[in-house]
Amino acid sequence: MMNKEEFIQLLQDKKYKTAQNILSEMNDMDTAAFLEELDAKECALAFRLISKEKAADVFSCMNSKMQTFLVDMFSETELKELLDDLYMDDTVDMLEDLPANLVTRILKNLDSTKRSTINKLLKYPEDSAGSIMTTEYVTLKKTMTVKQAMNHIKEIGIHKETIYTCYVTENKRLMGIVTAKSLMTSDDNENITNLMNTNIISVHTHTDQEQVAHLFRKYDLIAMPVLDSDGCLVGIVTFDDAMDVMVDETNEDISRMAAMEPNEKTYFETTVWQQAKHRILWLLVLMFSATITGSIITRYENAFSAVPLLVSFIPMLMDTGGNCGSQSSTLIIRGLALGEIHFKEIFKVMFKEFRISLIVGSILAAANGLRIFIQYQNFNIAIVVALSLMVVVIVAKLIGCILPLFANKFGVDPAIMASPLITTIVDTCSILVYFNIAVHVFNIVV
Structure with missing residues (x-):
């Protein structure tokens, strides 16, 4: 990987094509981490060099501080292009950390359908399955054949967060699940009903996210369906979100085991005063006890x-x-x-x-x-x-x-x-x- 100083020199020399090629060859997470090391002005310039197809994925990997800066810097056109490519759960995660004025600006750049979906997701209790799920998943009908299902996935799959697990629904109720492996290894004329698994591991929108992570670990799942109170499929939780929950819960437990209040920010993002505030309460309790x-x-x-x-x-x-x-x-x-x-x-x-x-x-x-x-x-x-x-x-x-x-x-x-x-x-x-x-x-x- 190119070091920061060499990359900054490329930007200063206006060798944008070379810088763009370097960024295109990097992994999304590595690109995000690399851009976060740059100064604000350099980061904004470098981010604009990333291809449209890759930009949303890189943005979703960035920390909330850098996301806030970029959203504030984007033009209305750039913001709309980014939001069109961001997955729904990543958009919701971003909105939860942004200042109110930027949230309002983002919501204005979304169509009414997306805005309505995001508002519903934001209303779910914090730390619930509903708050971490995405509404972008593949649904199939029982009457479909394997060939019809594959054509359907090719048509809409590019806009879905995962296509490895597809969900068979009837009147929005979850009837079964079909894996991509089953579809790709079956005859074109095979009916979906014969392939779907009806022994489904699912959660409800208000299930605690720690319980969701536990089920992922227990059953080795890639994605898990989320049902509402009526038993209708309203979203899925993907493995990457479950992993984030595990990391957050572990960090929270480590803080509490050390008699400190949990803190979502990194060590250097947290001010000295905030660090002291998170530690002092338990220290006082333990001292007087x-x-x-x-x-x-x-x-x-x-x-x-x-x-x-x-x-x-x-x-x-x-x-x-x-x-x-x-x-x-x-x-x-x-x-x-x-x-x-x-x-x-x-x-x-x-x-x-x-x-x-x-x-x-x-x-x-x-x-x-x-x-x-x-x-x-x-x-x-x-x-x-x-x-x-x-x-x-x-x-x-x-x-x-x-x-x-x-x-x-x-x-x-x-x-x-x-x-x-x-x-x-x-x-x-x-x-x-x-x-x-x-x-x-x-x-x-x-």
């Missing part, structure tokens, strides 16, 4: 005075408990996301985590207890720390598996129950367990 741990420690001042060495093991216990809880919660959250674990299996999960904690806790307790005894020659302290570790690991792993399951049960994102929150809860439990055991072993009056 940590005062509970401080209050508990203060309550056991007599234990410190009697055996000062006890204080030195607090960080190790708290860190071990937090790490054990985080391990369990991460695995449970992953299982929930993939549909491998359900709330009804909570006792099965708890029993498994309990058995794991017995093994892990025993090894950690034995190793640390032996180390402490050798280092300090104090059997009582070794017993206190070993027993505390054993109990802390058990408690931490149970908390780590229970909280995400309950969060999911009550409609809360399980990722919220990940590392920071669970660590804070486990820290409190660790201190309570540790000092209660120490008080009883050393016969300290609190």
